[in-house]
Amino acid sequence: MSTAFYLPAECRLHDMGPGHPECPQRLDAISDHLLATGLDLALDHREAPLADVLQLGRAHSSGYINELADLLARVEAEGVRKALDPDTLAGPGTLQAALRAAGAAIAATDAVLAGECRNAFCAVRPPGHHATRAQAMGFCFFNNVAVAARHALDHHGLQRVAIIDFDVHHGNGTEDIIAGDERVLMCSFFQHPLYPYSGAVPMGTNMVNIPLPPYSRGEQVRQAIEQQWLPALNEFRPEMVFISAGFDAHREDELGQMGLVEADYVWITQQLMTVADAHAQGRIVSCLEGGYALSALARSVAAHLRVLADLN
Numbered sequence: 001m002s003t004a005f006y007l008p009a010e011c012r013l014h015d016m017g018p019g020h021p022e023c024p025q026r027l028d029a030i031s032d033h034l035l036a037t038g039l040d041l042a043l044d045h046r047e048a049p050l051a052d053v054l055q056l057g058r059a060h061s062s063g064y065i066n067e068l069a070d071l072l073a074r075v076e077a078e079g080v081r082k083a084l085d086p087d088t089l090a091g092p093g094t095l096q097a098a099l100r101a102a103g104a105a106i107a108a109t110d111a112v113l114a115g116e117c118r119n120a121f122c123a124v125r126p127p128g129h130h131a132t133r134a135q136a137m138g139f140c141f142f143n144n145v146a147v148a149a150r151h152a153l154d155h156h157g158l159q160r161v162a163i164i165d166f167d168v169h170h171g172n173g174t175e176d177i178i179a180g181d182e183r184v185l186m187c188s189f190f191q192h193p194l195y196p197y198s199g200a201v202p203m204g205t206n207m208v209n210i211p212l213p214p215y216s217r218g219e220q221v222r223q224a225i226e227q228q229w230l231p232a233l234n235e236f237r238p239e240m241v242f243i244s245a246g247f248d249a250h251r252e253d254e255l256g257q258m259g260l261v262e263a264d265y266v267w268i269t270q271q272l273m274t275v276a277d278a279h280a281q282g283r284i285v286s287c288l289e290g291g292y293a294l295s296a297l298a299r300s301v302a303a304h305l306r307v308l309a310d311l312n
């Protein structure tokens, strides 16, 4: 059984301007590295459709979707960038990119649940985990992982899914959307304090939040995962595992101050594979979130993918 891989060409069209760390070159770095290492050949490359309003509406309010779609369409027509918050800019390619990013996560969910592949990775941008039910922020527009998780629950009829978030930043948007939805268990760690400064007090009982101080390294992260995530996940018995795969907790990444390296991403992915194998028939859909040091990002994605594709 293969690993499906989505890297929609349209996701490169979203461009927030010179010097912005969440840049199209992130996807180029990933695809170049996969080609150079030959890993590219081991993946099942797939096309991503556009997400539709019904699908987005499982995670976002209709008012937000309509307003954002109108604004993005206007930006596309006028060709002038518009800031939604100080860090989050919409440009002419943003609507296409955002709809493909969420569409990839949905298509990956369909493919994994249909048994066409064992698991899937979506190399998409804009990322999603800071997008709340009704607000774009922190480089995020639509919450790709929350949309996909709700698709698995509401469209496919699964009863329990897990969302794992290992980005260095707290996934406040995902928490906002799924807090109180007892069909979802969200497990995350994140540097604290750090943008968006939330997460120390969970918004719901269905969250396992692990705030970690700056300069935490792999050893502390692994210990916290063993003590807090894994028992909760094994008790919850998810039927599918979604991953908000941000790689900005890497030692080389300057948007956070944590000390993870590729071997830590390998270990984390192995733990999640074990959980998925035990409870979820191995079903995992992983979506790119952050990761801004281009070389470290590409190496870390490759390390994550080698485990998912069983190539280690």
Ligand SMILES: [Zn+2]
Binding pocket: 167, 168, 169, 246, 248, 289, 290, 291
């Ligand atoms: Zn991040």
